[in-house]
Amino acid sequence: MSLFRNPFDAQSRLTCGCGRHASQADHDRAIGADAAQARAVEGAVMRALFPQDDLRRRFIKAVGSGTALAAVSALFPLAMAKEAFAQSTGPLEKQKLKVGFIPITCATPIIMAHPMGYYAKHGLDVEVVKTAGWALIRDKAMSGEFDAAHMLSPMPLAITLGAGTSGAVPWTAPAIENVNGQAITLSMKHKDRRDPRTWKGMKFAVPFDYSMHNYLLRYYLAEHGLDPDTDVQIRSVPPPEMVANLRADNIDGFLAPDPVNQRAVYDGVGFIHLLSKELWDGHPCCAFSASRDFVTRMPNTYQALLKAIIEATAYARDPSHRKEIAAAIATPNYLNQPVTVVEQVLTGTFADGLGKVMTVPDRIDFDPMPWQSFGVWILTQMKRWGQLKADIDYQKIASEVFLATDAQRLMKEAGMAVPAGNKTFSVMGKPFDASKPDEYVASFKIRRT
Amino acid sequence: MTAAQRWRATLLSILIFLAFLLLWHLAARPAAGTATVDPAYAALVGNAAASGGQTPFPGPADVGAQLWHHVKDPFYDRGPNDKGIGVQLGYSIARVLLGFSLAALVAIPLGFLIGMSRVVYSAFDPFIQVLKPISPLAWMPLALYTIKDADTSAVFVIFICSLWPMLVNTAFGVGAVRQDWLNVARTLEVSRLRTAWQVILPAAAPTIMTGMRISVGIAWLVIVAAEMLIGGTGIGYFVWNEWNNLSIANIICAILCIGLVGMVLDTVLARIARLVSYRE
Numbered sequence: 001m002s003l004f005r006n007p008f009d010a011q012s013r014l015t016c017g018c019g020r021h022a023s024q025a026d027h028d029r030a031i032g033a034d035a036a037q038a039r040a041v042e043g044a045v046m047r048a049l050f051p052q053d054d055l056r057r058r059f060i061k062a063v064g065s066g067t068a069l070a071a072v073s074a075l076f077p078l079a080m081a082k083e084a085f086a087q088s089t090g091p092l093e094k095q096k097l098k099v100g101f102i103p104i105t106c107a108t109p110i111i112m113a114h115p116m117g118y119y120a121k122h123g124l125d126v127e128v129v130k131t132a133g134w135a136l137i138r139d140k141a142m143s144g145e146f147d148a149a150h151m152l153s154p155m156p157l158a159i160t161l162g163a164g165t166s167g168a169v170p171w172t173a174p175a176i177e178n179v180n181g182q183a184i185t186l187s188m189k190h191k192d193r194r195d196p197r198t199w200k201g202m203k204f205a206v207p208f209d210y211s212m213h214n215y216l217l218r219y220y221l222a223e224h225g226l227d228p229d230t231d232v233q234i235r236s237v238p239p240p241e242m243v244a245n246l247r248a249d250n251i252d253g254f255l256a257p258d259p260v261n262q263r264a265v266y267d268g269v270g271f272i273h274l275l276s277k278e279l280w281d282g283h284p285c286c287a288f289s290a291s292r293d294f295v296t297r298m299p300n301t302y303q304a305l306l307k308a309i310i311e312a313t314a315y316a317r318d319p320s321h322r323k324e325i326a327a328a329i330a331t332p333n334y335l336n337q338p339v340t341v342v343e344q345v346l347t348g349t350f351a352d353g354l355g356k357v358m359t360v361p362d363r364i365d366f367d368p369m370p371w372q373s374f375g376v377w378i379l380t381q382m383k384r385w386g387q388l389k390a391d392i393d394y395q396k397i398a399s400e401v402f403l404a405t406d407a408q409r410l411m412k413e414a415g416m417a418v419p420a421g422n423k424t425f426s427v428m429g430k431p432f433d434a435s436k437p438d439e440y441v442a443s444f445k446i447r448r449t
Numbered sequence: 450m451t452a453a454q455r456w457r458a459t460l461l462s463i464l465i466f467l468a469f470l471l472l473w474h475l476a477a478r479p480a481a482g483t484a485t486v487d488p489a490y491a492a493l494v495g496n497a498a499a500s501g502g503q504t505p506f507p508g509p510a511d512v513g514a515q516l517w518h519h520v521k522d523p524f525y526d527r528g529p530n531d532k533g534i535g536v537q538l539g540y541s542i543a544r545v546l547l548g549f550s551l552a553a554l555v556a557i558p559l560g561f562l563i564g565m566s567r568v569v570y571s572a573f574d575p576f577i578q579v580l581k582p583i584s585p586l587a588w589m590p591l592a593l594y595t596i597k598d599a600d601t602s603a604v605f606v607i608f609i610c611s612l613w614p615m616l617v618n619t620a621f622g623v624g625a626v627r628q629d630w631l632n633v634a635r636t637l638e639v640s641r642l643r644t645a646w647q648v649i650l651p652a653a654a655p656t657i658m659t660g661m662r663i664s665v666g667i668a669w670l671v672i673v674a675a676e677m678l679i680g681g682t683g684i685g686y687f688v689w690n691e692w693n694n695l696s697i698a699n700i701i702c703a704i705l706c707i708g709l710v711g712m713v714l715d716t717v718l719a720r721i722a723r724l725v726s727y728r729e
Contacts, residue, residue, distance in 0.1 A: 103693055130530040132680040132689055143597035166594070240693035247503065266495045267504040267695065333531035336694040344493055351493035 045072065092123055093298040094147070097305065100131045100140055101150040103335045104239055104257040105345050106178045106286035109366060110150050111334045112325050113312035121311075122304040130334070133238040134208040141289070142169060148290040148305060150177065153370075154378045156289045156401050158210040163387050170292035173370050174306050174403045175313065177286040181345070181364030182213060182276035183261040184220070186253035187246055191271055191354060196224040205237035205245060205254035212276075212285050215381040217255040220279055222446040223428050228385075229448070246270050257285065258345040258364065259337050264353070266341050271353025275363055280427040282367075284374045295403075303410075309368070310410045316366040317416075322346040368411060370402035371423035373434035380437045386448030394437040470509045477508040507698040515698040516705070530690075532682065538706055540682040544600075545668045545714075548607025552664065556612050557657065560619025561645065564653070570620060577617060585610030585671045589678055599679040603672070610671045611664035618660025622653030651727070658722035665718055669711045684710075 049072065050056035060068045097119075101107040111128055113119050119126040131137040134152060138159065141149040153173060162168030186193075193199070199221070206213040214236075218228040228234055237245060239260045245251045247269045254260070255276070264270035276283060288309050295302045315321055326343040329335050335342060344350035348363035375398030382388045412418050425432055432440060441449060450458075497504045507515075523535030563573050585606050592602035626649050634644045676685025684703055691699035 127529050130680065130690070132678065132686075136678070136680065139593055140599065143593070145598060240689070243695055244692070263695065266493075268495065268497050268502055269504075331531070332690075332694075333528045336690060338495075340493060349493075351490050353494075355487075355490055357487075357490050357493065 090300045092301045092304060094301050095123065096125045096127070097147040097301070098127050098129055098145065099148050099150070099305075100129050100137045100146040102134065102137060102239065103130055103337075104286075105259055105329075105335070105342060105364060106181060106257050107150045108316050108325060108329060108346070109177055109309050109312040109368075110288060111329045112316065113308050115328045115334075116312065116315070116325075118308040118312045118315075119305075122308045124301070124304055124308065126305075126308075128334075134211070138165070141291070147294060147301075148288065151287055151289040152208055152211040152213075153284045153287040153374065154210040154212065154215070154382065155208075156287060157375060157378055157397065158382070158387070160397060160401050161382075161388065161392070163382065164210060171289060171401060172292050172295055172403050173287040173289050173375075173401055174295070174302070175288040175309050175368040175407050176284045176370050176374070177288055177313070177366065177368075179282045179284055179365050179367050180275070180277040180362060181285055182216070182255060182257055184217070184253060184255045184273045184276075185246070185261045185264050185270040185353075186273045187249070187251075187270050188268070188353075190252060194273065196221060196226065199224075199226060199252075200231045202252040203233045203235065203250070205235050205242050205251045205256070207236065207239050207242075207256060209236050209387070210382070212283060212378070213255045213257070215378065215385070216276055216279050216283070218385060219381070219427060220255075220274075222444065227446050243267060243269055259335065259341045262341045262345050262350060263337065265351050266338065268353075272350075275360060277360075277362065280425065281362075282365075282425060283427075284370075287370065288368075292400075303406075306406060307410050307413070310407065310416070311414045313366045313368045314411075314414045314416045319347070319361060368407050368416075369419055369423075370404055370407055372398045372402050372404055373423045373425070373432070375399070375402040376434040376437050377425075377427070377432055380441050383437075383441050383449060384444060384447045395434070398434075474508050474510075477506045504695075507701070512698045512701045515696075516702045519699075519702055529681075534684070534687060534703065534706060537682060537684045537687045538710060541672050541676065541684045542710065544604055544676075544683065545607055545665070545672050548604045549611045549665055549668050551604075552608045552611035553615060553661065555608075556615035556660075557619050560616045560657075560660075561623055561649075563616070564620035564623025565645070565649070567624075570624060573620075577613065581613040581617065585667075586674055586678070589675065593679075599681060603675045603679050603683075606675050607668045607672060611668045614663040614667065615657070615660040618663070619653065619657050622656025622660075623649055625656070626652040651725070654725035655722060655727070658718065658725055662715065662718040662722060665714050666711065669707075669714055673707060 046056060050059065063071070099110060101110050114126060114128045129146070131140065131149075134155070137146070137149050137151065138155060140146050141151070142159065142165070151173075153176060156171040156173040158164055159169055159171040190202075204217060206217055208214065214234065217234065221228045221232060226232060235251070237251070237254070239256055242251070242254050242256050242260050243264045246254065246264055247267070253270070253273070261270075261272055265272060276285075288306070290302065290305075316325055323343060323346075326346045327339055330337050330339040330342040345364060348361040349357065349359050350363070352358050372395065376394045379388070379392065379394050379398060383392075408418055422434070424434075441447065495504050519534045523533045525533040526536060563569050588606055588609050589602065592605045593599065596602050596605060630648055630652060631644065634648050639648070672683065673685040673688065676683035677689045678685075680686050680689065684707060688700055688703045691703065
């Protein structure tokens with residue numbers, strides 16, 4: 001986290017804290033948004049010129065920071081680069097956009113920004129297009145038919161790495177859609193079989209191979225001593241088909257996005273065994289994504305679109321708005337579900353399928369911040385389960401895909417509390433240290449590497 | 450068939466239909482749940498789940514009500530993801546006709562050329578035999594990958610599935626024109642083009658029409674599956690969307706519409722086929 005540090009300061013290092021502020025966020029606040037932006041550009045240029053930080057520091061120490069600045073400016077038009085980056089309010093390169101989504105509550109900010117006018121507010125004419133499945137939304141986004149799309153947060157990483165696709169295309173996740181909001185639902189016939197240790201031989205469904213659902217379910221099973229590849233069967237099933245499959249007894253349960261879980265309860269087919277927040281409170285799920293090409297080729301359109309999404313997310317965050325949002329997105333045009341099902345998911349007062357009414361206000365929450373540590377965790381799980389074979393630079397890929405800086409700045413503009421420091425978290429009680437990904441992967445007994 | 454027989458057949462059809470409805474009604478009756486739950490919980494779940502059961506399969510009455518709902522307002526358009534069933538059928542029919550016409554434009558001239566020469570026929574035969582049995586949907590990923598546009602890909606899939614029956618039938622029909630007629634034309638020193646136009650085409654027309662009828666039937670079968678894959682618009686998308694909502698009643702309505710439109714397409718081509726048929 002060194003994006004806003006003065007790269008011409010011989011004392012500071014581009015790879016760690018400057019020591020003058022309590023946290024990175026305090027530091028950023030102290031130098032202000034414009035200065036921060038300028039620093040970010042300078043930092044990027046300096047990093048490109050001096051790939052080794054040590055060399056840069058020796059250079060600045062030797063010639064002095066003023067001379068260094070002048071020397072670099074002579075080589076590279078720094079002022080112009082800074083200006084180009086700051087130009088966020090310029091004319092939109094493209095006004096009519098197509099954004100694809102999968103009809104699940106994770107897509108709430110992307111969907112609701114349409115009926116509630118957030119896209120229009122930023123001068124965009126966005127068509128939100130319902131899409132049949134994750135592979136299709138990926139293909140349509142990669143072919144350029146969609147300008148941006150709702151994806152599972154591991155997907156931009158997988159596309160960037162070329163995992164599961166025909167080629168690697170640099171992709172980005174400028175904002176997370178939702179945190180929490182998933183659940184493990186089991187068939188009614190298993191209502192007395194709540195201990196995962198007894199689940200050997202069961203068949204589960206997850207929405208996609210590259211999904212938080214897949215990683216969380218595998219994590220949960222492995223923590224209870226089951227090998228997710230040999231002791232149970234995990235299939236990738238599009239969310240809409242999950243309830244039908246559960247009802248037909250093709251599967252015993254699923255870790256799925258809502259409203260699928262609540263819909264299974266509504267139809268008397270299954271019960272909610274566990275909310276995903278009990279595994280990892282505040283885990284990311286879906287992301288708003290676009291190609292790096294779109295981000296760099298149409299910076300103004302990208303900014304406007306991201307701003308609309310972040311404002312919609314800010315609105316969705318307030319629990320008092322959830323009923324209104326449920327009514328707006330449950331219609332046939334978007335989720336096509338009974339209003340009560342969507343309302344139960346968003347408000348967190350829901351039937352659990354076993355005759356109890358539960359109240360969990362943070363069953364689903366909306367937080368756009370694409371923490372780099374989320375990306376690193378996802379990459380460790382891709383590695384753990386053999387989806388990634390090669391050795392990778394976790395931090396580099398995570399920071400290239402999860403665009404934390406833009407989100408932070410736009411969140412501030414939308415009046416949201418900008419989170420301080422780097423995000424630390426623990427999954428099922430086990431703390432995760434984003435700076436030691438390889439050790440983390442190696443610490444699991446059940447793994448494929 | 451005499452008038453009396455025709456009446457009897459109609460009566461029998463109606464009886465079969467009524468018996469089917471009755472059986473359906475009996476089979477779809479909800480199993481009464483036994484559990485009782487508190488009203489606050491019952492308000493949050495479906496009727497069946499509130500009494501401990503599962504949402505039942507819809508009966509004929511539910512489907513009838515849903516069908517009436519669609520028939521009442523088939524052409525509404527409330528945004529890209531919510532259009533009336535008539536609009537969706539329109540999209541599907543348009544795709545089928547476009548793909549089918551393109552296929553006809555290619556298949557009939559090509560079939561003519563192939564059919565008129567034994568050598569060309571034998572040369573093309575292995576390719577046709579390999580390509581013909583490929584399921585049209587197997588082309589879908591290839592089409593999406595190369596064309597990079599879902600709508601065009603759907604039309605391409607229709608094109609490719611309509612192509613083969615027309616091609617094969619045209620070639621066969623042209624090849625099977627009676628040698629006597631060609632000999633007569635030759636004795637009268639009719640030009641080759643005129644022979645093709647005035648002798649071969651009318652003679653092969655019934656076979657070509659049969660090929661077209663098979664093609665349009667296949668195209669209509671395929672469009673539903675293709676649209677379920679590509680999404681967006683069309684009756685296949687409608688089915689997928691209603692499956693998403695677990696609305697079996699709506700799916701049954703869509704199935705009914707698909708059947709009716711397929712029948713109409715087939716009847717139209719059968720009528721045209723009758724116009725060009727002849728008795729030797």
